[in-house]
Amino acid sequence: MPRASIQTRSSYRSMLAVPVRTTDINYGGHLGNDRVLVLVHEARVDFLAGQSWSELDIGGRSLIMADAVIVFRGEAFAGDVLTIESVPAEVTRTGFRLCHRLSRPADDTIIALVETGLVGFDYDARRVAAWPDDVRRRLEALAGEGDT
Numbered sequence: 240m241p242r243a244s245i246q247t248r249s250s251y252r253s254m255l256a257v258p259v260r261t262t263d264i265n266y267g268g269h270l271g272n273d274r275v276l277v278l279v280h281e282a283r284v285d286f287l288a289g290q291s292w293s294e295l296d297i298g299g300r301s302l303i304m305a306d307a308v309i310v311f312r313g314e315a316f317a318g319d320v321l322t323i324e325s326v327p328a329e330v331t332r333t334g335f336r337l338c339h340r341l342s343r344p345a346d347d348t349i350i351a352l353v354e355t356g357l358v359g360f361d362y363d364a365r366r367v368a369a370w371p372d373d374v375r376r377r378l379e380a381l382a383g384e385g386d387t
Contacts, residue, residue, distance in 0.1 A: 245310045245352040248338050251324035252381050253286045259319040270315035270350065276307060279339050279353050282323040286337065290377065298374035300359040303367075305334065307356070312349040319343050321350060330378045332369050334358040 265271035361368040
């Protein structure tokens with residue numbers, strides 16, 4: 240079976256330190272795959288807050304997750320402090336990818352690379368909604384895809 244492939248980005252726009260808690264550990268004794276998405280959720284909220292946005296208000300639009308890909312590169316254990324770096328990529332009229340690198344600075348180990356596909360959403364109309372032009376331009380600038 241071919242594995243998903245995600246490349247490390249040349250730069251990231253935000254960074255969040257998170258501890259691995261006992262409740263994040265699975266029966267294999269390491270960070271569970273489901274918990275990686277929980278940690279990435281914290282990083283997404285932090286990234287958005289850094290732009291004065293929230294999951295429910297990005298220029299009048301909300302976010303909904305369309306997909307998620309996790310590629311594991313190492314293990315993390317209870318008590319580890321991980322750094323999650325985040326950057327948007329592949330900005331479109333209605334969505335973008337948010338790319339994350341989870342690493343353990345104590346030994347320079349990359350634990351996982353994660354990408355989530357996020358779509359602008361209008362919860363009142365229950366449909367995908369295009370980004371306002373200023374939001375799209377800001378996302379493109381953060382992604383390094385547009386004018387800064």
